[in-house]
Amino acid sequence: MPGDQRINNRxxxxxxxxxxxxxxxxxxxxxxxxxxxxxxxxxxxxxxHVFQKYNCVACHQFYGLGGYxxxxxxxxISKYGAAGETVAATFIASGTAxxxxxxxxxxxxxxxxxxxxxxxxxxxxPPKNYEVTWYGTVRQEDDPQ
Amino acid sequence: MIARDRDLVGxxxxxxxxxxxxxxxxxxxxxxxxxxFPEFLRELLFTxxxxxxxxxxxxxxxxxxxxxxYFYLPRQQxxxxxxxxxxxxxxxxxxxxxxxxxxxxxxxQFGGREYFEFPAALSIPIFLTWILFGVNYFNTVRQQKGPxxxxxxxxxxxxxxxxxxxxxxxxxxxxxxxxxxVREIIVQWKxxxxxxGSWNMLVYGTAIYVATRIAGNQDAARSxxxxxxxxxxxxxxxxxxxxxxxxxxxxxWIRLFAYAVSMTELFILGKIxxxxxxxxxxxxKNRHCNAYRFMFAADIWVFINLVLALIISVPxxxxxTHGTHITVAHAMGSTIGINSMILLSSxxxxxxxxxxxxxxxxxxxxxxxxxxxxxxxxAVFFLALVMAGLGRGLYDGASxxxxxxxxxxxxxxxxVSGITLMLGFWVVLWNAFRLIGEIxxxxxxxxxxxxxx
Numbered sequence: 001m002p003g004d005q006r007i008n009n010r011x012x013x014x015x016x017x018x019x020x021x022x023x024x025x026x027x028x029x030x031x032x033x034x035x036x037x038x039x040x041x042x043x044x045x046x047x048x049h050v051f052q053k054y055n056c057v058a059c060h061q062f063y064g065l066g067g068y069x070x071x072x073x074x075x076x077i078s079k080y081g082a083a084g085e086t087v088a089a090t091f092i093a094s095g096t097a098x099x100x101x102x103x104x105x106x107x108x109x110x111x112x113x114x115x116x117x118x119x120x121x122x123x124x125x126p127p128k129n130y131e132v133t134w135y136g137t138v139r140q141e142d143d144p145q
Numbered sequence: 146m147i148a149r150d151r152d153l154v155g156x157x158x159x160x161x162x163x164x165x166x167x168x169x170x171x172x173x174x175x176x177x178x179x180x181x182f183p184e185f186l187r188e189l190l191f192t193x194x195x196x197x198x199x200x201x202x203x204x205x206x207x208x209x210x211x212x213x214x215y216f217y218l219p220r221q222q223x224x225x226x227x228x229x230x231x232x233x234x235x236x237x238x239x240x241x242x243x244x245x246x247x248x249x250x251x252x253x254q255f256g257g258r259e260y261f262e263f264p265a266a267l268s269i270p271i272f273l274t275w276i277l278f279g280v281n282y283f284n285t286v287r288q289q290k291g292p293x294x295x296x297x298x299x300x301x302x303x304x305x306x307x308x309x310x311x312x313x314x315x316x317x318x319x320x321x322x323x324x325x326x327v328r329e330i331i332v333q334w335k336x337x338x339x340x341x342g343s344w345n346m347l348v349y350g351t352a353i354y355v356a357t358r359i360a361g362n363q364d365a366a367r368s369x370x371x372x373x374x375x376x377x378x379x380x381x382x383x384x385x386x387x388x389x390x391x392x393x394x395x396x397x398w399i400r401l402f403a404y405a406v407s408m409t410e411l412f413i414l415g416k417i418x419x420x421x422x423x424x425x426x427x428x429x430k431n432r433h434c435n436a437y438r439f440m441f442a443a444d445i446w447v448f449i450n451l452v453l454a455l456i457i458s459v460p461x462x463x464x465x466t467h468g469t470h471i472t473v474a475h476a477m478g479s480t481i482g483i484n485s486m487i488l489l490s491s492x493x494x495x496x497x498x499x500x501x502x503x504x505x506x507x508x509x510x511x512x513x514x515x516x517x518x519x520x521x522x523x524a525v526f527f528l529a530l531v532m533a534g535l536g537r538g539l540y541d542g543a544s545x546x547x548x549x550x551x552x553x554x555x556x557x558x559x560x561v562s563g564i565t566l567m568l569g570f571w572v573v574l575w576n577a578f579r580l581i582g583e584i585x586x587x588x589x590x591x592x593x594x595x596x597x598x
Contacts, residue, residue: 005292012376020383027335028316031396032328040324048323052257055192063330063393064468066259068537069180069191071545072468079543098183098546100190122326123394130464137404138391138460 038121047115050108059099063125070099074125077117084120089113153585154232155216159492160581161240162208163574166485169201170567177560181553190253196262197250203260203344204243206480209488210347211235211278214300216495217354218285227284231277238274242267260337261314272311279304294357294366295375299350302379306343310336331387331395338386342378344484349378352487355494356440359433374413381406388458392467400460407458410451433497434508439490442520446482449527453478470552470559471534478527481566492577499584512576519569522562529559 040048051057059069066072077084093109095101104112127140176194178185186194215232218224226232246263249255256264282304286297293301313336316322322329357366365371387395387403453475457466466472497507536552 016379016383023384024335027331027395027399028322028328031399032325032331034325034327034394037325037327045324053255055196055255055257055262057257057259058192058195058262061468062326063390065330065334065389067191067195068468068470068473098549100183100187102190102192119326125392126464126468127392132461132464137401138464139397140392140394 034122038118040118041114043111043114044118045115047111047113047118050104050112051115054102054104056112062119063123072125073116073119074123075120077113077120085113085117088116152216152220154229154236155212155214155220156495156581156585157236158208158212158215158239159495160212160578160585161236162205162212162488163492163578163581165201165208165243166205167571167574169198169205170570172201173198174560174563174567177556177563181556181560192255193250193253196255197247199260200246200250200263202480206344206348206484206488208239209492210303210344210351213351213354213488213491213495214282214347221358221498222289224285224288227281231281235274235278235281238270242270258314258317258333260340265315265318268311268315272308275304275308275311279308292367294354294363295371296350296354296357296366298372298375299346299353299378302375302382303343303346303350306339306346306382310339310343312336313339327393327395330393331390331399334389335386337389338382342382342386346378346382348484348487351491352440352443355436355487355491359436359440359494370416374416377409377412381410385410385458388463391460391463404458404460408455410455410458413451433494435493435512436490436497438513438516439486439493442516443483443486443490446478446486446523450475450479450483453531465538466534467538469534469537470530470555471538474527474530474534477530478523481523482527485570489573489577492581496577496580496584500580503580503583509576512573515569515572515576517569519566519573522566522569525562526559526566529555529562533559 056073057066059067061067061072062074064072076088080087089109091099092104092112093101093106124140127138130138130140132138172194175186175189176191176198179191179194183191215226219226219229246267249263249267254264255262256267261268283301286293286301289297313332316332316336317329322332353366353371357363385403385406387399388407391400391403453471456462457471457475493512533552533555536555537548540548540551542548
């Protein structure tokens with residue numbers, strides 16, 4: 001019964017397609033709605049472009065995603081306490097034995113540090129307070145619920 | 146057999162892909178050493194070598210998969226390409242854009258997004274020619290009478306999802322996405338789910354195509370099981386990507402769902418184990434000796450990589466492995482072990498079919514040497530990454546440098562095995578490149594003794 005088969009196929013693919021649309025819409029909106037997230041300042045927004053312009057992601061990660069030559073930067077600002085922004089700015093402006101000095105100008109350094117501060121407030125990585133369930137999932141402090 | 150002019154575009158794509166891999170691996174090796182010795186070629190920053198490496202080796206996967214499709218459809222499936230000219234335009238635009246991307250990397254102009262590290266504008270020609278490719282593909286396979294074999298579905302799915310990848314990967318340009326960190330990352334990784342999913346569809350479709358051609362029957366492409374596995378793959382492509390972002394604070398629902406979906410791949414694992422023995426005996430027959438061996442290697446790497454993928458998809462384990470070199474082992478293990486082996490199998494299958502009198506086209510000592518060097522190196526390479534990843538994941542101190550020093554021996558093994566891996570591949574690629582060249586411009590006289598039966 002090839003006719004039936006074709007209808008079945010359409011039904012299966014149709015369902016999949018519709019679920020894909022709904023799922024995507026959910027991911028674009030409510031699924032990633034994090035009410036606690038800070039507003040991005042203009043400075044931070046420029047900093048985001050600086051981060052991309054120098055391709056910092058080749059060596060660094062946010063939330064563990066990126067290149068592995070350098071450390072994760074999600075919480076680099078709070079890592080150094082009150083001096084966070086100054087320390088980060090020094091790293092970026094001067095480089096170290098392992099991190100190259102990429103030649104950012106002072107405004108760029110300031111902007112990218114503002115961006116790192118913004119990222120710092122979006123969550124904690126790696127999670128410090130979490131709970132592993134018996135079926136293998138992880139609940140962590142930043143979870144929206 | 147002399148290739149007709151209209152078949153050449155597929156072969157040209159394949160040759161370009163091989164070139165891209167050969168050069169791309171070289172930059173990978175440089176990058177590996179820069180990782181260990183930051184002073185090494187400092188002018189050529191790691192910010193440049195990494196994207197050059199990644200873009201070129203990913204291009205290899207796409208170019209050879211696309212080349213196979215452009216070649217197989219008209220040449221073997223007797224489906225006239227809807228527009229050979231569109232295919233030629235596709236080829237030339239790819240070359241020009243590829244060169245522009247290389248130029249932008251070398252001159253330090255970046256888009257600065259992982260995987261699409263080139264300036265966003267350079268995506269436009271790729272995007273447009275992809276549409277051309279899609280139109281060409283679907284109009285060509287439409288001529289097929291009766292139900293499509295599963296590989297037509299897979300290729301078509303790959304075409305469609307790469308398109309979706311592109312659209313999603315650039316949503317960050319809209320402030321609504323860009324200004325929310327969580328949304329930005331999640332959508333970016335959703336798009337990469339479609340990216341890897343799309344090239345896997347193109348490559349696995351090629352694998353099934355080549356396997357059915359070699360076996361001489363269509364079971365693997367027409368059975369209920371074949372369609373079910375395809376469907377499972379598609380389902381995972383759409384809903385399984387969120388295992389990349391378990392630790393980004395999105396809605397729990399998304400993560401739980403991805404976890405459940407990822408585990409359905411256990412079924413595929415079971416299926417592989419079930420088929421193990423029969424596939425082993427299949428591989429004994431030897432007309433397509435080169436093609437067989439690469440496919441066989443891919444089979445083993447599928448198994449190894451699937452086990453690793455399943456482990457790191459469990460959130461509790463992901464907590465340790467995420468953001469470590471285990472992710473790199475996962476990525477490189479599958480792109481080299483699975484995708485590249487399948488694509489080489491496809492290349493050698495074409496060579497054997499097109500050069501029936503050339504004894505080297507079936508089995509040659511050089512290719513076999515390269516094959517073994519590459520596979521053994523890959524095993525070492527893979528293990529070194531897993532060990533380095535465990536070192537990083539289990540380190541609980543606060544010093545990045547201390548952790549880096551601890552895993553340094555593993556990274557050393559990784560970098561050195563990277564060299565032998567590259568050398569092994571180079572030998573294979575060099576042979577394949579030459580032989581494909583003989584298909585394009587046939588040489589008449591050269592009839593040599595068999596080196597290896």
